[in-house]
Every structure is written in structure tokens, then in C-alpha cells.
């Protein structure tokens with residue numbers, strides 16, 4: 234995630250803006266440029282709004298409901314060290 | 329049925345359900361992104377507005393598919409940590425490294441350039457926009473590369489050494505991961521996505537023709553999609569041939585299952601159609617097929633690129649028999665593999681006892697014993713050689729579905745190309761428009777069947793020869809797996825219905841606009 238946002242940041246700051254958009258953006262700082270780029274993009278969306286709702290709902294179901302309630306990482310949850318995890322798996326695989 | 333069998337079976341069904349669902353979106357993303365990039369390149373080259381409109385239209389459908397498909401693969405990773413914790417630990421950084429690279433590199437490429445692709449029209453220079461579209465397409469394929477490399481490693485584990493102290497496979501040569509299996513798998517999967525996108529675009533465009541809306545746009549789309557799809561299909565067939573050779577070399581049992589073959593011969597035929605004999609077992613004298621139509625020598629050509637080569641069947645493999653260049657070669661029989669697997673496991677047990685006592689000499693002895701037989705480690709979990717045979721019927725039929733539909737789509741693209749250059753014929757021939765629309769779901773069946781061959785055919789292994797499903801599973805109650813299976817079935821169905829209806833609504837809405845000119 235962090236990488237994505239950093240890269241988005243770097244990328245947009247390096248954007249070669251067209252003449253038309255230059256006049257609109259040229260005085261703004263990089264951060265503002267990114268903000269407007271995304272804000273305008275989202276505003277102009279039509280079907281995209283429904284899609285974003287679906288994406289957000291989906292991420293909520295996946296990460297909050299499914300992951301937290303039903304899919305713990307068993308070895309991380311039950312053991313504190315890698316040595317303990319290895320020990321558990323060794324016993325499991327040789328029982 | 330005991331609880332272990334229930335947990336293993338339900339976890340496998342759950343994994344299969346998630347993977348099948350995930351793969352509904354991936355091939356379209358892989359193919360459509362490239363087709364859209366080609367269309368945009370043509371726009372930049374010709375400055376013709378028709379290409380711009382085509383690019384924008386298909387890009388929007390790409391966006392819908394991308395948005396609904398994104399993150400569906402993450403559930404597979406949840407399942408690794410909960411249902412398959414022994415497996416997750418055992419595969420160690422072999423699996424972790426490619427997936428981590430995927431997460432960092434491809435994901436950031438995709439998320440960055442997808443944003444420019446959708447929001448960047450009129451905000452960035454046309455060349456920069458085109459570069460972003462191409463980078464989105466390349467990013468998607470790079471994502472697939474890492475997953476497929478990890479998958480290929482499970483089919484043919486190389487480039488690692490097992491460390492009993494860490495209980496993990498430790499990578500010793502990253503580049504070994506790019507085995508023949510991995511390379512063929514990657515290109516086969518990616519090019520199959522091109523073919524799939526070609527059929528999708530043709531199917532949707534034929535709906536336009538049938539509705540008599542935006543016919544010029546539809547014909548242009550059909551032309552480009554048919555060439556693109558045909559190229560993708562030919563490359564899929566070429567790499568499918570490469571995959572078959574690799575499977576013959578490294579997973580002969582899978583090949584035998586794909587053919588329903590028990591007793592191989594030199595110059596082995598390929599069964600074009602057969603009714604499998606349900607009473608056939610590896611060690612009885614029943615016939616393999618109740619009825620069979622075979623193409624002489626074809627399996628030898630497909631598997632070993634030699635019309636006279638021997639292809640071992642299930643019984644040959646279990647008994648340890650192969651023939652290479654005319655000489656009978658004794659391979660390690662499954663009975664011996666089971667014995668050596670049990671020896672490897674005993675050595676690991678001794679290692680564990682020595683570790684608890686802190687006896688480093690005994691640890692070294694046990695480790696050396698383990699290494700001697702480690703390549704058959706997983707066979708030690710079986711009591712009967714029969715347990716190491718994959719489900720023959722599913723593997724046999726899914727392989728045929730993939731190949732036959734592959735043949736059908738070759739014909740399909742050729743016919744479409746012939747018709748589309750006779751514009752009036754294509755516009756009038758409603759029969760071909762209907763066939764094209766009906767072919768869209770068939771293409772998904774073909775693609776999913778490919779995965780069924782690859783994954784069912786390698787059962788019972790999660791990691792070939794090293795870890796069968798019954799050892800890879802976590803100690804969890806069957807009831808929780810059953811509950812989450814149905815939960816997924818529900819969530820995935822709802823999301824799929826949402827995707828299809830948004831996609832259809834979008835197509836219908838756009839079809840009413842003028843898609844030949846931006847000014848409309």
C-alpha cells in the first residue's frame with residue numbers, strides 16, 4: 234500500500250501536463266496537483282461511483298468480516314516465535 | 329467419513345471455489361488490458377477518432393472487470409493461513425518471495441497506472457497516457473507471473489533446500505524457480521487470457537450488430553479482437569504443447585490421468601473420445617475404456633515430441649517402469665517411495681527428539697538421514713499406493729474440454745475473420761452473431777477447465793512428492809470450514825451477479841450513444 238501511494242505521488246509529480254491542464258495546474262504545488270487529479274477523476278466518474286461502492290463494501294467484507302472473524306493466521310495467533318511455530322509444524326508432520 | 333477427511337475435502341472445495349471465482353476476472357484483465365493498449369496505440373498512430381472511441385469503450389469494461397475482480401485473490405492467502413497452515417509454513421520463503429515481489433512491484437505499478445489510465449485523459453500528454461495503458465497491461469501480466477511461478481514450484485519444487493530446524497524450504501537459487509513448467513505455465517495462462525478477451529470483445533460486438541447499434545464500431549472491434557484472439561490462441565496452443573512436454577517430464581502421473589492411461593506403450597495414441605471404465609483400477613485386468621476412438625501415436629508426439637516414445641500409464645508409474653530411447657528403465661516404484669518417505673519422516677522425528685535434548689550430533693545424523701530420502705518425504709503419509717493416484721475422470725474430461733474448445737475457438741476466429749472482411753455478410757448473418765454471443769461463456773469454461781487439469785491432475789499433492797493435502801491441512805473443526813464455504817458461495821454469487829449486471833447495463837447504455845465520434 235505504502236509503495237502504491239509513494240509511487241502515485243512520485244508519478245503524478247512527474248506528470249507531463251498538457252497545455253490545457255498546465256494553465257489550470259501550473260501554479261499549484263505537487264500535492265495539490267495530485268489532489269485535483271484524483272478529485273476531478275472521481276467527480277467525473279459515472280459508473281465508477283457504483284464500482285467504488287462495491288469495492289469498498291467488498292474490502293469491508295473481505296478484511297473485516299471474513300479475515301477477522303473467520304480466517305486468523307493460526308501459527309501467528311497461537312505461537313510467539315518462529316522456533317515455536319517450526320516446532321509445532323514438525324510435530325504435526327511427524328505424528 | 330472421519331473429521332480429517334471432511335476438513336481436507338471441504339477446504340479443497342473452498343479453495344477451488346475461491347480460485348475458480350478469482351480466475352473469472354483474471355484472464356479478462358490480462359487480455360483486455362493488452363487489447364485496449366493496442367487500440368490506443370492505433371489511435372495515436374492514425375489519430376482516427378474511431379480508435380479513440382473503441383479504446384475508451386473497452387477500457388470502461390476493463391475497469392468494471394478490474395474493480396470487481398480486484399482483491400478476490402487475497403482470500404486464497406487467508407485460506408493458506410487458516411486451513412493450510414502446515415503447508416504455508418513448509419513452503420516458507422519460496423512461496424513468500426514471489427508473492428512479496430508481486431505485492432510490491434506489480435501492485436504498485438497497476439494501482440498507479442490504472443489511475444492515470446482512467447483519470448488522465450486530457451490531463452496528461454497522449455504519449456504518457458498510452459505509456460500508462462501499456463504499463464497497466466504489463467503490470468497485470470507481471471502480477472500473474474509471480475503467482476504462476478509460485479504455483480509452478482508446487483508442481484515441480486526446485487531451487488530450495490529443506491531445513492528441519494526451521495521446518496521450511498529455504499530458497500537457494502531464485503532463478504531455478506523459473507523452470508520449464510513455470511515459463512510454459514506463465515505464457516499459456518497469459519496468452520489464454522488474450523484469446524478469452526478476443527472472444528469477449530467479439531461476443532459483445534455481435535450483440536451491437538444484432539441490435540443494429542453502432543455497427544461500424546462493432547465491426548472495427550471485431551476485426552481487432554479476432555486478430556488479437558487468434559494470435560493469443562495460437563500462442564496458447566504452442567505453449568500448451570510446451571506444458572504437455574513439461575508435465576510428461578516432471579508429473580508423469582498427471583499426464584497418465586489426463587489420458588486415463590494405465591498401461592503405456594511406445595508410440596502411444598491419444599484418446600480423442602472415450603467412455604472410461606469405472607471399474608478399472610491400477611492393479612486389475614479390466615479395460616481402461618468401455619469405448620475409445622484414438623489418434624495413433626499422438627500422445628507420444630504431444631508428451632515427448634517423438635512418435636515412437638513410450639508414455640507410462642498409472643500402473644507403469646506405480647510399478648516403476650519407463651522406457652527411454654528403447655531401453656527399459658526402472659524408476660523408483662511407489663511402494664519404495666512410500667517406504668523411503670516413511671524413513672524420511674522417522675529421521676525428522678529423530679531430529680525433533682535430538683533437538684529437544686539439545687544433542688547436536690544426533691541432530692546432524694538425523695538431518696543427513698532425512699536428506700537421503702527427502703525427495704519422497706510426502707509418500708510416507710500413504711498406506712496404499714492407490715492414495716497417490718489423482719482423480720482420473722475429472723482430469724481426463726477437463727483436459728479434453730480445454731483442447732476441444734481450443735480447437736473450436738481456432739475455427740471460430742478463422743470464420744469470424746473471413747466474415748468480418750465481408751462487412752455486409754457479418755452484419756446480416758444473425759446465426760454467427762448468436763454463435764459469437766453464446767461462445768463467450770464457453771471460453772470461460774475452457775479456461776477454468778485448464779486450471780482443473782493442472783490442479784486436479786496433481787492431486788493428492790499440495791507440493792509435488794513432498795506434502796499431500798492431508799498433511800498440509802491445519803487442525804481446525806470441519807464445521808467452521810463448511811460455514812465459510814457457504815459464506816463464500818453467497819458472497820461470490822452476489823458479487824458475480826453485480827459484475828454481470830453492471831457490465832450488461834454499461835454495454836446497453838453505451839450502445840445507445842454514438843460510438844464513432846467523440847463529439848456526440
Ligand code: HEM
Pocket residue numbers: 483509512513514516517520521523524564565567568569571572575730731732733734735774775776777778779780781782783785
Ligand atoms: C488446444 C491446445 C491446448 C493444449 C495442448 C493445452 C495444454 C495444457 C496443459 C498440458 C496444461 C496443464 C499444465 C500443468 O499442469 O502444468 C494446461 C493448463 C491450462 N490451460 Fe491449456 N492447453 C490447450 C488449450 C488451452 C486453451 C484454448 C485455453 C484457454 C483459452 C487453455 C487454458 C489453460 C489454463 C488456464 C491452464 C492452467 C494454467 C497452466 O497450468 O498453464 N488451454 N493446458
